[in-house]
Amino acid sequence: MKFGVVIFPGSNCDYDAYQIIKTIMKEEVGFLWHQDKDLNGCDCVILPGGFSYGDYLRTGAIARFAPIMQGIFNFAEKGGLVIGICNGFQILLEAGLLPGAMLRNSSLRFVCKWVHIKVEQENTPFTNNCQRSQVLKIPVAHTDGNYFISEEGLKKLKENNQIVFHYCSPQGKIDPAYNPNGALENIAGICNLKRNVLGMMPHPERAGEKILGSEDGRYVFNSIITFVKRKAN
Amino acid sequence: MSKEKKSYQATVYVRLKEGVLDPQGTTIKRALGDMGYNGVEEIRSGKFFEVSFLSANRKEALKLVNQISDKLLANPVIEDFKVEI
Numbered sequence: 001m002k003f004g005v006v007i008f009p010g011s012n013c014d015y016d017a018y019q020i021i022k023t024i025m026k027e028e029v030g031f032l033w034h035q036d037k038d039l040n041g042c043d044c045v046i047l048p049g050g051f052s053y054g055d056y057l058r059t060g061a062i063a064r065f066a067p068i069m070q071g072i073f074n075f076a077e078k079g080g081l082v083i084g085i086c087n088g089f090q091i092l093l094e095a096g097l098l099p100g101a102m103l104r105n106s107s108l109r110f111v112c113k114w115v116h117i118k119v120e121q122e123n124t125p126f127t128n129n130c131q132r133s134q135v136l137k138i139p140v141a142h143t144d145g146n147y148f149i150s151e152e153g154l155k156k157l158k159e160n161n162q163i164v165f166h167y168c169s170p171q172g173k174i175d176p177a178y179n180p181n182g183a184l185e186n187i188a189g190i191c192n193l194k195r196n197v198l199g200m201m202p203h204p205e206r207a208g209e210k211i212l213g214s215e216d217g218r219y220v221f222n223s224i225i226t227f228v229k230r231k232a233n
Numbered sequence: 234m235s236k237e238k239k240s241y242q243a244t245v246y247v248r249l250k251e252g253v254l255d256p257q258g259t260t261i262k263r264a265l266g267d268m269g270y271n272g273v274e275e276i277r278s279g280k281f282f283e284v285s286f287l288s289a290n291r292k293e294a295l296k297l298v299n300q301i302s303d304k305l306l307a308n309p310v311i312e313d314f315k316v317e318i
Contacts, residue, residue, distance in 0.1 A: 058308055065305070094308065101310040103249075104256045148253060148311055182256070 001228040003029040004042030006072075006088075008063045013049035013085065013205060020208040021046075025221050034066040043228045044081040045072055047088025049141070049203055059102055059144045060090035069095060081125050081224060082197045086142050089189075089199030098192055098199045099157065100149035105142070106182025112141040114213060115180050117165040117188045117202055118172050124164060124191050125227035126198045129219050135172045136165075136216040138202035145181035145201040147190075157190060165189035165200055238287040241294040243318045247307045248279030282306055294318055 005017045014031065021029040030040060039045060053062035063069070069091075076082050076097055084092040092098045105111055116137055119130040130136070149157065157163050165188040168174045179186045181201070189200030204217030249255050258276040265273045284301070288294035298316045307314040 057305070061305065061308065093310075099310075101308055103254060103311065106254070106256050108256050108260055146254075146256070150310075182254070 001027055001043045001225060001232070002041060003027060003044050003046060003224075004032040004039055005029060005046045005048055006032045006034060006068055007048075008034045008050070008052035008066060008091075010052045010054055011048050011050035011087070013087075013203065016203070017046045017048045017085070017205040020205045020217065020221060024208045024218065025225060027225060032068055034063070034068045037067050037071045039068075039071045039075055039080075042075075042080075044083065044224050045075060046205075047072075047082065047084040047091050048205070049086030049088060052087055052091065055087075055144075058094065059087060060092075060094040063087075063091045064094040073097070076192075076197050079194065079196050081228070083126060083220070083224070084197075084199040085203055085205065086140075086145075086201055089201055090144060092197060092199045097197050098190055099153050100147055100190070102144045103146040103148050103182075104144055105146050105180075108143075110141070110143045111145070111180045112139070113180065114139050115188075115202060116168050116170050116172075116178065117200075118168040118174060119164070120166060121161055121164045121191070124195045124198065124223075126191070126220055126223050127164060128226055129223040133172060134219075135168060135170065136202075136207075136219060137170075137214040138204055138207045138216055139213070140180055140202045141206075142181070142201060145183060147181075147183035147187045147201075149184060154184065160193055162190050162193065162195075163187055164191050164198060165202070238289055241286055241288050241291070241318060243284045243286075243294065243298040243316055245282040245284060245298060245302050245306050246279060246315045246317075247281065247302070247312050248277060248314075249311055250313050253311050291318065
């Protein structure tokens with residue numbers, strides 16, 4: 001299968017994503033330039049972390065209008081897999097591919113640390129290698145990760161099982177004490193109704209090797225690979 | 234002459250919707266308390282944009298500024314905007 005990593009001006013986790021796919025997951029991966037429209041036959045598009053367009057106006061607000069996004073809208077519409085990590089999640093929210101918006105962290109600080117997240121949905125293309133309630137150790141690094149959605153929107157997310165990850169304790173307890181940014185109800189990651197678009201604040205591409213502190217990020221990429229290969233057979 | 238475009242200046246005020254937490258406003262309020270200004274009940278932060286452009290008439294101008302505010306300058310999920318022209 002083939003992954004495509006989008007490069008916006010200011011992306012800075014593009015090579016991390018490329019690296020884990022190529023050397024750890026050992027799958028085909030290429031870069032997609034923000035000015036292009038074609039996705040080069042990718043099976044999964046990764047919108048990486050970083051500071052696209054310097055986070056000007058609002059995080060992800062400018063990137064959402066880049067030419068490559070038109071290709072991504074069409075791809076997602078047809079069921080193609082799209083994963084937005086950190087700034088990529090912010091872009092998906094601005095683009096309306098996922099519901100809600102990001103506010104500044106409640107601490108107003110850039111938060112860079114290891115967190116634990118609980119897998120609430122294992123029946124998505126991004127988590128099918130996980131068990132329900134499994135706890136993953138993955139780092140966050142952001143200033144705007146304070147997820148917000150209206151009351152009505154939150155109700156819909158719950159009804160449709162779209163909340164994929166919650167911030168939690170190492171033992172899996174969901175509590176404000178383990179919320180790094182003030183996100184509504186500890187929400188760390190959500191998917192769309194069709195479950196082919198995922199946004200998550202933590203960085204699975206930074207948790208691919210023991211020497212880095214955790215291998216748990218592999219679960220996300222392994223799930224994607226399993227899903228795509230199963231579909232192809 | 235009537236087809237000639239005129240120059241317009243608009244100001245767009247963008248602020249967080251009521252009910253949406255404003256961490257910056259809260260922190261500024263706390264700082265004001267530290268400075269001795271204890272009577273401050275609430276601070277809400279926001280931003281404004283000055284937009285200069287050419288348009289056929291005032292109605293068209295207003296339409297355009299509302300459009301760009303809705304599409305880009307503000308995020309309707311969390312923000313309200315007000316246009317003055």
